[in-house]
Amino acid sequence: MLKRLSAVILLISVSLFLGGNAFAKEGDGVPKLFNPKTTTLKNGLEVVVIEDQRAPVVTHMVWYRIGAADEPPGKSGIAHFLEHLMFKGTKNIPPGRFSEIVAENGGQDNAFTSQDYTAYYQNASKDKLPLLMELESDRMQGLILNDEAVGAELQVVLEERSQRTDNNPRGLFAEQFNAAKYLAHPYGIPVIGWRHELEKLTTQDAIDWYKKYYAPNNAILVVAGDVEAEEVFALARKYYGKAVPQEIPERARLQEPPQIAKRTVVMYDKRVRQPSWQQSYLAPVERSTSIKQVRALEVLNNILSEGPTSRLYSKLVIKDKVAVGVGSYYDSSSFDPSSFVFYGTPANGISVEELEKAVHLIIRDVLENGVSDEEIKTAKTRMLASAIYARDSLSTAANIFGGALAQGTKIENVVNWPSQISDVTKQEVIDAARQVFVEERSVVGKLLPEEK
Numbered sequence: 502m503l504k505r506l507s508a509v510i511l512l513i514s515v516s517l518f519l520g521g522n523a524f525a526k527e528g529d530g531v532p533k534l535f536n537p538k539t540t541t542l543k544n545g546l547e548v549v550v551i552e553d554q555r556a557p558v559v560t561h562m563v564w565y566r567i568g569a570a571d572e573p574p575g576k577s578g579i580a581h582f583l584e585h586l587m588f589k590g591t592k593n594i595p596p597g598r599f600s601e602i603v604a605e606n607g608g609q610d611n612a613f614t615s616q617d618y619t620a621y622y623q624n625a626s627k628d629k630l631p632l633l634m635e636l637e638s639d640r641m642q643g644l645i646l647n648d649e650a651v652g653a654e655l656q657v658v659l660e661e662r663s664q665r666t667d668n669n670p671r672g673l674f675a676e677q678f679n680a681a682k683y684l685a686h687p688y689g690i691p692v693i694g695w696r697h698e699l700e701k702l703t704t705q706d707a708i709d710w711y712k713k714y715y716a717p718n719n720a721i722l723v724v725a726g727d728v729e730a731e732e733v734f735a736l737a738r739k740y741y742g743k744a745v746p747q748e749i750p751e752r753a754r755l756q757e758p759p760q761i762a763k764r765t766v767v768m769y770d771k772r773v774r775q776p777s778w779q780q781s782y783l784a785p786v787e788r789s790t791s792i793k794q795v796r797a798l799e800v801l802n803n804i805l806s807e808g809p810t811s812r813l814y815s816k817l818v819i820k821d822k823v824a825v826g827v828g829s830y831y832d833s834s835s836f837d838p839s840s841f842v843f844y845g846t847p848a849n850g851i852s853v854e855e856l857e858k859a860v861h862l863i864i865r866d867v868l869e870n871g872v873s874d875e876e877i878k879t880a881k882t883r884m885l886a887s888a889i890y891a892r893d894s895l896s897t898a899a900n901i902f903g904g905a906l907a908q909g910t911k912i913e914n915v916v917n918w919p920s921q922i923s924d925v926t927k928q929e930v931i932d933a934a935r936q937v938f939v940e941e942r943s944v945v946g947k948l949l950p951e952e953k
Contacts, residue, residue, distance in 0.1 A: 533916045534888060535898055538730035542738060544746045545718025547906065550733045551725040551898045559726030560896040561633040562622040563641070564903040566721070567714040569692040570616040570754055570837070578694015579702055579710050581614040582658055586707055587621065588612075589650045591643035596650060599636060606632060616688055617836040618907035624896060627727045634740040641715055641744050651704040659700065662693050670770035671948065678946040681766045682781050685755045686837060716747035721906050725899040754837060757783070760942040771951040778853040779844035780860070783942040784831060786839050788909050795833050796921045797933035798841065802831040803880040804872055804930075805863070810879075812863055813843075823851045823859050836908045841937050853947050864938055871931040884922055 538550045569580045590596035603610045608625030623633045666672035676691050683689035693699070722741060724733045760783060787795050805812050806828040809819065817824040827845035843864070847856040905915050914921070 533920070534918045535902070535916060537902060537912065537916070539912070540734050540737075542717065542742055544742060544744055545716075546737065546741050546744070547721045548734060548737050549721065549723045549902050549906070549912075550728060550730040551723070551902065552728060552730060553725060553895060553898070554727045556895070557627045557727045558624065558895060559627045559630050559633075559724060559728055560622060560624050560899045561630060561637065562620055562723045562896075562899045562903050563637050564618050564620040564721040564723065564907045565714060566617075566719050566749075566752070566907050567619055568615050568617040569690065569694075570687040571714075571752065572687065572690070575698055576702065576706055576710075577690050578658070578692075578699040579706055580619055581693055582655065582699070582702055583707055583710050583715075584612050584614045584619050584621075585654045585658055586646060586651065586711075587640055587644060589654070590645055591639050592645065593639050593643065594636065599640070602636060603633070608633070614692055615904075616692060618904065620903055620907070622896070622899070630724070630728065630733070631736055631740070634736055638740040638744060641717065641720070641741070644711060644715075646704055646708050646711065648704050651707055655699075655702060658693070659696070662696060662699065666691070666693065667696065670768075670772045673770070674766075674768045674946065674948040677768060678766050678779065678781070678944065681764050681944045681946075682783070682840060684758055684760060686757050687754055688835070688837065688839075713747070714749065716749065717741060717744040718746040719749045721903055723899040723903045725895055752836070757838065763940050764944045766944065766946045767949065768947070769949050769951045773948055773950045775846055776853050776947065776949045777844070777846050778856055778860075778945070778947055779842055780857070780943055780945045781840040781842045782937050782939065784833075784839050784841040784937050786833055786835050786837070787911070787914060788836065789838050792914055792921060793925070793929055794933050794936070796918075796925050797929040798831050798937065799833055800877065800880050800884070800922065800925045801867070801872070801930050801934055802829055802841070803884055804876045805829045805867075807880070807883055812867075812876075813845075813860070816863060817845070817856070817859050821859065822848055824848055824856055827856075827860070834905060834908055834910060853949070857945070864934075867931070867934050868938060871934075872927060874927060877925070877927050877930065881922055881925070885919055888919065 535551055538552070540548050542548065567580060569577070572579050588597070588599050590598070594602070600610050603623050603625065606625060606629050608623050608629055610621070610623040612619070612621045621637060623637070625633060666676055679691070680689040722737055784798065785794060803811075806814065809815060813827045813829065817827045824845045825848050827843075829841065829843045831841045832839040843860050845856050845860060847853055902912070902915060906912065
């Protein structure tokens with residue numbers, strides 16, 4: 502039985518500036534991130550190729566525009582569950598053989614599910630690309646599901662939930678905190694599913710999900726590596742061109758009502774040795790605001806938390822010694838509005854309330870006094886440099902484009918990310934901070950040792 506090592510990996514954390522196997526110089530001299538070549542097959546499959554001839558290997562990925570946030574009420578976990586079931590057999594490939602064939606040919610494979618997408622990938626030498634396409638296209642619509650296969654795999658998923666969440670206080674707290682962040686939107690439902698709903702998923706639920714959403718016109722094929730785009734396009738037509746398009750339901754989710762009350766989640770657990778704190782602010786993404794505001798928030802996040810000289814770390818860890826760890830992150834790439842999160846662990850003798858107050862002083866300083874020209878300049882330099890230094894990972898480029906397109910990001914906003922970051926102004930950073938850091942649209946979370 503296959504063990505999906507990264508079944509619930511949330512690639513939303515793949516920041517654009519951490520990726521990059523190339524800066525492509527265009528006619529106007531402005532650097533662009535990657536130089537993807539794209540086409541769309543007659544059946545609707547979108548194909549993206551990132552050529553990189555530095556090593557004779559390829560990353561082959563298929564992304565489906567369907568994730569946990571698209572699940573119907575009462576069926577939480579079905580997207581991730583189907584990810585597991587995709588490694589069952591087809592008419593051509595016996596159950597359990599998919600990964601074995603990839604391994605026998607020197608490759609690696611895996612899959613992951615997020616709120617917005619489900620993706621499958623293989624890494625192998627470039628001469629294996631036709632085989633990878635043959636395998637992946639075969640299970641796009643040829644999967645065979647029955648009670649025996651589904652029932653056994655459901656027990657695997659339930660055990661995964663036990664390990665990752667039910668037996669892990671930080672996992673449980675994260676689940677509760679995330680649920681409090683959203684009053685209506687399904688981003689508050691865990692990707693792996695609530696246990697009581699997961700236990701009731703049936704074979705028919707899996708079949709319905711598979712038939713409704715696993716179709717070429719709901720998928721993106723991304724190939725990165727030692728390939729020529731036209732050759733990949735021809736292979737895609739050969740192997741994926743036979744898949745039949747389906748009528749895909751509109752991706753309409755419940756949206757958040759106005760959030761007008763700050764919420765606090767406090768959880769005690771005897772297994773917790775060190776308290777922790779976090780606060781999340783509802784934040785826009787590309788589909789809900791201007792790209793300028795998104796890029797300004799990315800720069801702001803870098804100023805606040807990137808490296809030892811960042812505002813949070815230099816002030817609270819190095820200078821004031823009120824925290825042993827502190828930072829922030831902004832998920833700019835989700836399909837629906839996301840969050841800007843601060844987090845920290847207090848130093849010995851410091852309460853979470855004292856740490857919270859210290860973080861708030863930094864936030865207030867940004868809101869009242871903004872950021873400096875030097876901070877803006879340093880952040881931009883750091884972000885653009887990261888894209889160059891991180892060029893060694895072939896799969897990162899495929900992840901960036903697959904995730905971005907599956908979440909509704911325009912491909913030109915990926916390609917033009919360097920120039921968009923370069924154009925961010927100090928005033929845009931201040932304006933973005935003032936629009937996002939609104940206490941009434943935030944949730945505070947505290948995970949504490951059980952009181953004696």
